[in-house]
Amino acid sequence: MEAMLRGLNAAQRAAVTSKASVLQVLAPPGSGKTKTLTSRVAYLLAHEGYRPQNVICCTFTIKAAREMRERLRGLVGGDLESKLILGTFHSICRRYLVTYGHLIGIPNSFGIADSDDSLGIIKRLQKKLKFGMEPRVARNKISHRKARGQRLSDVLKATGKSVDAQEFAMIFEEYETALATSNLLDYDDLLLRCVELLRKYPQCVSNIEALLIDEFQDTNNVQFELMKLLATAQARITIVGDPDQSIYGFRSAEIENLTRMQEYYPGTVVINLEENYRSSSAVLNLAQDVIEQDEDRPNKRLKSTHCYGTLPVLRRLPNPHEEAAWLVSEVKRMTKMSGGCLEFADIAILLRSAFLSLLIEKALANAGIPYKMVGGRRFFDRVEVRLLLDYLRVISHPDNNSALLSIINTPTRKVGDGTVAELNRAAGSAKVSLWTAIQKVLKGEMGLEKKLSKPAEQGLGELVSLIKKGQEKLKTLEPAQAPGKLIELVASTLRFQDYLKRQYKEDWEDRWENVQELLLQARDVTLETLTAEDQLPEVEGAEQAKVAGAQEVLARFLANVALSTELEAEDENELKSRITISTIHSAKGLEWPVVFVPAVYEGSIPHSRAEDTSEERRLLYVAMTRAKALLYMTFPIAQSRSESESILTQFLPSNIEQNRLKDVGPAFNDQTVQDIATILGRAAPSQEALAQAVTSLSDNESQFDDIWPADGSPKGPFYEIETDMPSYYGGSAQSFVDAMKINTTFQQTSNFSTVAGFTTASHQMSIMPPPQEPTPQAPKPKLAKSSSGQGSLATFFSKGTFKEDQKENIPAPKLVGSSSSFFSAPAKPTQPSIPVELSSHRPGAGMFSKTNTTMKRPRPVLAETSNIEQGSNKRPYTCFSSSPTKEAFDGAEPTVKKLVNEEPPQPKYNTTMSTLQQSKSEPGYSSFRSGMLNTLSRPAPLSSMPGSVSTNGAMKKTLGVRRSMNGWADRKNK
């Protein structure tokens, strides 16, 4: 047991070993919630003797589930962890529906409609019904309704008389019919139908001894209901969460679930973890300032376990193009100037919106800096892979209109759009599936307005014959062979390799390799592996559906694909040396030594379409608290699109003169680098390495963040070289610009840019006493013409290359820090990192107050409205408005629900522990998060095609088989 508890602090240990029946571990970012939850699972299994098959553990993503499984393997050993019912809510629900769905009329061969399928169905309905609602809006609206637990009948009952309401009801009805016709469940249905199942047949979960849930603040109402149902037998629940990190409200997550849980289970014990093991005090202080603008949250401080560190940076830049260019230069500067302490892999760029990556990706690629996208394209979403799987989906469920439509004319078989529309119309009016309609038309049992052309008739005939051939073959196959054999059949009948050669002349080989990989994975399926992960223990009173034949195996295989968020595999070593670009949402739960948050302006964050400003604030808070040592936020003053001036996000102070922010990146002096190394637990680079770092800078680089002025004005004349500039730029501004262009348009693949246009730059300068850090506002001295030994612009001050007579005309640069030593630390704020009065906290009024059960949030104080963007419907609020004094927590004595015969000892630890005893009330459904995949909607970068993105090289769960995708990467590399 000691091994299990080793490395945990007192509060974490208390949480891990708590005897409480219902336990909430609430804690700020980086305080070890996930670590604590994992240790608690291990503790329950190894110490308390829980059987793993009776323990359910819900994570937010498949990646988190995989990581937890791996950590558990290390903690408990054996194969205990493999029997655990561990996964996302969706995958766990799917498992129950596959096993017991037949009890409520769901055949266990049901398919899953992923978000693309759902959207496709609605788009087709729009064509047919000609409704005005945008398909995405309709899909989201349907999802929100389902998330509130509403079924079709509820929606129809509640439909008002307005045209919009009537239209929506019609779309909803048609959508549900389309799903049912295709024997599909969408993501929302997986949860909803599981609720239905467990309400009617609670015996399905009669074996469950404990339920553990990660990231509870982002659960929605249906998931809350599921929590109660899954834990019906013993009501032993542990959740971990942080209300300040609730960022999925837009997908109907309910931050209120934390209090609802306390109300529903009056004996709930709350343990707060307080120490932050991730970030420097400087980062945490600023993050704290931001989150404290929300006055309706309990007053709790973030306590850093690290040194003060480097002040976060709010960098103003002229526009998004310059912002991207600055970002690249700062990345280069820090990786070089930190003397090897920081690498590309340590850096993350976290975006409010995926589209913001465009300029940044371009700038990184042009500079040859490797990057990877989190939430990149999934392997199973590759066009060629998806196409073959769609053939399998039609063989499995011929009534799946979505899948049938995607294969009907691919590869082309002369069935044009007009014919497809005709067929769809005919199917719609006869109320049959497209598959049935096609067959009837071919047999002459159903007419079309316009007769089928001969080639189209022949093409459809070929398609029908292939599908039927597949279905026939399916009947004769050994179950486990089904997926592999069918892919072979489809690929050979379609002459798929030739098709790829014709269709994708450039990269057909890579695509063919993807097909081969799919085949390999499909052939790896065995009945045992496929069912082992789905296996639920036998319980009394609920008969399990058996996986009998090839048809079920195929259906399960395809369902696994639909729920898989596996990313394409790629060479792990290569990935390790890349910068990460991610949306903030996808960065949840992750951490990096250095974090950049671009575009911190009103309209971006808070987003112009965001309904909940507090959620946007929490989003920024989540982004900031991903940073361990360095945090940069950038603010492009003008947006090139609108040309209007942006307004700095209301969440950050415009006045930099506080001990919270700096307006330029740090000088990487020895103290700064030492602090970074300490925070990261790395060996600090030697003085020599730091001094040598200066020499590694190229001619257009600076050792300071001074190329762009700190106030956001355009680059000064020093960098916009005048006509009398040195000969090595070709003597003209244009040639300098050209040189810069060359620098940013070549070398897409190398890791470091080489300054192509700079022919005589010297990299062999002697190590001079380093110069002072100039402030970027100070005008720069011009470069002197020099015929040889021209130094870098960056090292200009140290080399003294300007002429004596020029010195007089140059205003002295404003120096920062002590003049005696460059390597001395910049002045640090004098206040202690953790104010004494904040060293302990109690939840105050608001979220956890007994008196505040309505959860109504007061709006923050309104700011001056003079600087509100014209036409904006957003109301800006004051930054850092002072919070009213919080109501003191009334200190209810903790009670711990009896689990064992004797009252468990009260834990002795230095943390807040409270039990909320409130009347049991069960608020109704209200909403829920629908999706589960966070993908950036962008094509994979060319440089990574057909490679892929994976954040973890460990064993991956794919298609019901557990195998390493590294094999694929290796084969691909060969």
Ligand SMILES: Nc1ncnc2c1ncn2[C@@H]1O[C@H](COP(=O)(O)OP(=O)(O)OP(=O)(O)O)[C@@H](O)[C@H]1O
């Ligand atoms: N007691 C501890 N001693 C040292 N390091 C710890 C301890 N607890 C957690 N950590 C480390 O702190 C970091 C954050 O831990 P973890 O990811 O579990 O935090 P979290 O509370 O889940 O964060 P977030 O809410 O931001 O997702 C990890 O690197 C983890 O290893």
